[in-house]
Amino acid sequence: MTPEAVELYESCDLMIVVGSRLRGNETRNNKMPLPRPLVQVDADAAQGGRNYPVEVFAHGDAADTLARLLVRLPDTLDTDTNLSFDIARTRAAAEGRMRDVLGPYRILADTLAERVFSDAHPWVRDVTISNSTFGNRYVRIASPNLGVHALGGGIGQGVAMGVGAALASKEAKAITLLGDGGTMLGLAEMITAVEEQAPLVYLLMNDKAYGVIQNIQDAQYDSRRHYSALATPDFAEFCKAIGMPHQLVSDISDFSAALDEAVAASGPRLIEIDMCAIGPFKEAFAGPPAGAAGKEA
Ligand SMILES: Cc1ncc(C[n+]2csc(CCOP(=O)(O)OP(=O)(O)O)c2C)c(N)n1
Numbered sequence: 595m596t597p598e599a600v601e602l603y604e605s606c607d608l609m610i611v612v613g614s615r616l617r618g619n620e621t622r623n624n625k626m627p628l629p630r631p632l633v634q635v636d637a638d639a640a641q642g643g644r645n646y647p648v649e650v651f652a653h654g655d656a657a658d659t660l661a662r663l664l665v666r667l668p669d670t671l672d673t674d675t676n677l678s679f680d681i682a683r684t685r686a687a688a689e690g691r692m693r694d695v696l697g698p699y700r701i702l703a704d705t706l707a708e709r710v711f712s713d714a715h716p717w718v719r720d721v722t723i724s725n726s727t728f729g730n731r732y733v734r735i736a737s738p739n740l741g742v743h744a745l746g747g748g749i750g751q752g753v754a755m756g757v758g759a760a761l762a763s764k765e766a767k768a769i770t771l772l773g774d775g776g777t778m779l780g781l782a783e784m785i786t787a788v789e790e791q792a793p794l795v796y797l798l799m800n801d802k803a804y805g806v807i808q809n810i811q812d813a814q815y816d817s818r819r820h821y822s823a824l825a826t827p828d829f830a831e832f833c834k835a836i837g838m839p840h841q842l843v844s845d846i847s848d849f850s851a852a853l854d855e856a857v858a859a860s861g862p863r864l865i866e867i868d869m870c871a872i873g874p875f876k877e878a879f880a881g882p883p884a885g886a887a888g889k890e891a
Contacts, residue, residue, distance in 0.1 A: 595621060595626055596688040598684045599684060599688060600626060600627070601684070603627065603628055604627070608629060608633070609628055609630075609633065611633065611635065612635045612656050612660065613636055615644070616645045617645065619881075623882060624645050630649065632647075633649060633651075633652070636651075636652075636653065637653075692728060692731060693728075695727065696727060696875055697873070697876030697877075698872050698873055699846070699872075701846050701847065702846060703728040705849060705850045706769070707728075707732055707733045709853065709857070710733050710769060713736075713857075714766050715740070716740045716742060716759040716768040716769070717742070717768075718742040718755050718768055718770040719770070720749060720752025720771065720773060720777070721748070721749045721776060722771065722773030722775075723799070723806050723809075723875070724771055726806070726879060727875070729771050730743070742759050749773070750777070750779025753772060753783040753784060754783040755770070756770030756794050757783055757787045757790065759794075760787070760793045761790060761792055767856075767857050768792075768794045769794075769797060770794060770795065771797050771799070772797065772798050773798075773799050773800075773801070774799070774801065774802060774803075774824060774829075775803070775804045775805075777796075784862075788838050788861070788862060792861070793860070794862040794863070795853070795862075795864075795865060796862065797865050797867065798829060798865065798866045800829065800866050800870070803822055803823050804821075804824060806879060806881060807821075808822040809878045809879060809881075810880045812878065812880070813878070830842060830866070838863065839859065839861075839864070840863070841855070841856065841864070843865060844871040846867075846872050853865065
């Protein structure tokens with residue numbers, strides 16, 4: 595949904611969407627103009643044209659449908675030779691803009707982007723600003739089954755999904771990104787992680803708040819903050835009580851070493867990022883862009 599992407603789409607005369615729901619969060623609340631004709635492929639018939647009207651809906655498995663399409667295409671396509679260059683440029687510009695917005699957390703995003711991909715970690719995320727800004731968009735996974743996220747957007751499920759991904763992963767430790775608000779909703783599952791000695795690193799982004807709610811209150815409700823500051827336990831004490839090793843990162847330059855240590859250890863660990871000490875993102879994230887009425891986030 596970046597301005598660069600909007601510009602690229604304006605230059606295209608066909609879009610084939612494979613297995614994406616074109617959610618409002620990624621499409622400016624379903625209002626971003628997409629290239630026409632718009633062709634959609636999905637294994638779930640209920641997704642056909644659900645968020646966007648489409649010219650063609652192909653109900654089928656992605657690999658099978660694309661293989662059938664390939665058979666029907668000529669060996670050489672008459673496409674714009676600049677297209678792949680334009681896409682690469684758009685991507686680089688959008689990633690550059692995103693990194694800039696992160697401020698001090700750029701180091702964290704870069705470290706994760708490198709490690710998660712190169713060591714093929716399962717990458718599990720709860721609904722937190724860190725995921726909406728860089729986790730979903732910047733950290734690449736080594737294979738499609740390694741990305742785990744609650745599509746419906748309910749906070750807290752990541753704590754348990756981290757345990758599941760860790761126990762299912764034979765090769766690499768699962769890395770699970772959490773906010774403190776979401777963590778509180780799934781806290782008991784951390785005890786399961788210890789009981790099962792799940793190969794798991796919880797990465798807790800602790801801003802002592804429902805951060806995105808505070809940002810929405812700032813952006814759209816004249817900073818009238820209500821019920822968005824959180825009373826949470828001392829996570830070091832909590833981890834001690836349940837037998838999970840805990841490491842506090844108060845200086846972002848210590849993150850990379852903390853991650854290495856946690857990944858090398860056996861069983862579950864929690865790295866707590868003290869966002870109150872490290873400071874805010876350079877730009878506040880207040881949900882997907884609001885619509886004309888300004889209250890849609
Ligand atoms: C079950 C549920 N309740 C409420 C919400 C609304 N909601 C979305 S994000 C969020 C704040 C999450 O706080 P935290 O996990 O600390 O992450 P942060 O926003 O601070 O990054 C809330 C309450 C939701 N998505 N799911």
